[in-house]
Amino acid sequence: DIQMTQSPSPLSASVGDRVTITCQASQGVRRYLNWYQQKPGKAPKLLIYDASNLETGVPSRFSGSGYGTDFTLTISSLQPEDFATYYCQQYDNVPYTFGQGTRLDFK
Amino acid sequence: EERLVESGGGLVNPGRSLRLSCATSGFTFGDYSVNWFRQAPGKGLEWVGFIRSKTHGATTEYAASVKGRFSISRDDFKSVSYLQMTSLKTDDTGIYYCTRGGVTIFGVAWVWGPGTTVSVSS
Numbered sequence: 001d002i003q004m005t006q007s008p009s010p011l012s013a014s015v016g017d018r019v020t021i022t023c024q025a026s027q028g029v030r031r032y033l034n035w036y037q038q039k040p041g042k043a044p045k046l047l048i049y050d051a052s053n054l055e056t057g058v059p060s061r062f063s064g065s066g067y068g069t070d071f072t073l074t075i076s077s078l079q080p081e082d083f084a085t086y087y088c089q090q091y092d093n094v095p096y097t098f099g100q101g102t103r104l105d106f107k
Numbered sequence: 108e109e110r111l112v113e114s115g116g117g118l119v120n121p122g123r124s125l126r127l128s129c130a131t132s133g134f135t136f137g138d139y140s141v142n143w144f145r146q147a148p149g150k151g152l153e154w155v156g157f158i159r160s161k162t163h164g165a166t167t168e169y170a171a172s173v174k175g176r177f178s179i180s181r182d183d184f185k186s187v188s189y190l191q192m193t194s195l196k197t198d199d200t201g202i203y204y205c206t207r208g209g210v211t212i213f214g215v216a217w218v219w220g221p222g223t224t225v226s227v228s229s
Binding site: 097 | 151214217218221
């Protein structure tokens, strides 16, 4: 199975900050990497698919990059509604696997 | 609006069975794959399995932790997917989510249901 490792976890930041979350795969997953956001008590929501494609309706302050084993999710200017847990997920190989999650909270 | 709603969760003893349903609306269900995920209390997300559309044989894939015990099916006439769970273990406790996948891209969870809670305990 492909192991996905996210860092940092947790991450403390303030409104207006630029934050970056990294995700590393134990073997190459090409561009088949998604990012999800989950708020407490809610289902996850797709933010980014195929490493860098912004899902429809997701604010442009979110962006993703990477290929192979190293990926990043960047929020350019943190908004109050962005405090949540973020997960990366690879789908290059079955079983699909997630990172452990990065909880983003107020500094 | 695309919508998925899971049902069928509850409290069940270890070793017993449970069937979850995922009712969908707002899209042509038969064209798409369906993934199931779960989340143990206070833990991260885990992929359970998926079913392809009938165009792709309605074939399935499963995580090793559930293979042989869980089975995913679909009823395109009713626009519903099912997750049949047998020989349940306490480790199967959690929130179960169904999601709409793509037509040919199976591993992206485009739309999520709110989830249904399964508790396995004696």
